Amino acid sequence: MSRKGAIIVLDFGGQYAHLIASRVRRFGYFSEILPAETDVKDLKSAAGIILSGGPQSVYEAGSPQADPEILKLGIPILGLCYGHQWIAQIAGGTVQPGAVKEYGKTPIELGKSILFKNVPPSSVVWMSHGDEVKELPPPEYGHFKTIASSSSCKIAGMADEEKKIFGLQFHIEVAHTEHGLTILRNFVDLCKPEPWSVESYAKHVGEQIKSEAGDKKVFMLVSGGVDSSVAFMLLNKVLGKERVQGLLIDTGLMRKNEIKAVRDAFGKLGIDNLEVVDASEEFFSNLKEIYDPEEKREIIGNTFINDQQRIFKEMDLEPKATSQKPQAKWLLGQGTIYPDTIETGGTKHADKIKTHHNRVEVIQKMIEKGLVIEPLKEFYKDEVRKLGEELGLPHELVWRHPFPGPGLGVRILCAKESTLPEKIDETDLKLNGSYAVLPIRSVGVQGDGRTYRHAIAFFHSKPTEITERDMELATLVPNSIPAFNRVLICLTHEKSFVPEISPGYITKERADLLREADAIVDEEMRAAGLYEKIWQFPVVLLPVGTRKGGQSIVLRPIESQDAMTANAVQLPSNVLKKMTDRIMKLEGIDAVFLDLTNKPPGTIEWE
């Protein structure tokens, strides 16, 4: 049963379902995500329903379907992308593949609608679709009118204003849609939902932790990142030190000086139930000769779990049951947050983009058995940070850039041999001067699905001066040439070179090299006062150089609000130059690139 007065997001598997809910929560209202098929009876107490996008076609057999009765509930409904098409289909309209697939920023003309209060009639929106609504539902199903059109999609928006049922082909929940938040706000205001705040929700989560834990203790892997640190603090606070044991596994894939910083931060707060264990050799040995990104993630996740289970036994936390002393019971704590679950295909219809380390198979099985506690699984990053500050964690720790669970493991690209895309139409590329196709692929996300494609690098006469044209190319190239999902600018060379592959997997030497480059970037960003101005700054090591045996570094500064979508950041030329010059002094690095790809079509990390 949905909570009274909530805005419900029905999930058709879109990558953005959580983004919609997080935006609504930031307006100060409770929003939760429920499966598309939720019974209409369970939606009666909702204030409004938003139907998310999704990777399938509404007319396909087996595609996710909501209960058609929701259209008769008499509460406001807004369909986005797949949701828009679903409403059209159910109400008797027609949905078909569009003549042109629209991906990316698209100009739109808006008509009159209560949804568009305070929104100008022409603006730019984010489109990501292959199908479109070809015909509006006929009059016997309501009074639907077209309220938005783009050049290739005539019914990009429709409304039955009387029944307050709306459909939009574009994604108002992503930052790329110019007035998206105003439109969402207009819809939410129509729904008159119940007020909500992180603080009040934290109390509810505290109660939830107590009831889930019962009389059990919690053994928790702490990575040093914001999420696991906040989760660990929260468990300590709610259950008390005696019932929580933290474990920090040094994987050899952590940042420079990271372990000491984490220990010090908790030490200052009197949290001393954190054990640190060096397992780096085991991680490197398990990752030997592994090249595939998903396989790497799976191995890192499994090694974590094996270590955790072994150490758990070694620490003798689970004493043998005796008649006087019943066996103590432990749960596994994890700092999983909302986006981690969705991007692993954690909701029923979502396509799998990448397996997060805390969602590998062993953990999934433990979750099914009720052996895992994840106090932050319904929170977004900004909410986790708010909570962390409330719990008294140091500012430095709470505002650290997000760092992936598998650590530098997903930033050390591995390759056995060179791979190149099959055929490229070079006509467009030639117009843009000198370029090189990198013989390596990375993970991206397009139209709600995973891609694994090549990166292309462009060259300039002033390498560290990034222009608006460079930024445009980052959108244009992946949209028009399917071989690429990433666009780089070379920061060290004016003229293109033939990139050579230097076969390699994850080793301590490569991790050390990346650690140094990463530390340089961190230092320079802080020195320039830019560290807290951006969301995250992955630094990536590529087994690609100007000659055999050479490697290169990719800088990926990005802005984001919640990691679901992200924009590449245009850093000042002097900052880029300083970093690049220092990185080029590292032995073995012979080129530095800047990644200008937005998400989508790239993901934040390369793997």
Ligand code: XMP
């Ligand atoms: P992507 O690369 O999917 O990343 O755009 C979205 C956000 O998630 C972080 N990330 C991870 N975090 N375990 C984590 O805890 C993981 O396996 C993982 N992979 C990516 C990434 O750094 C970004 O903030």
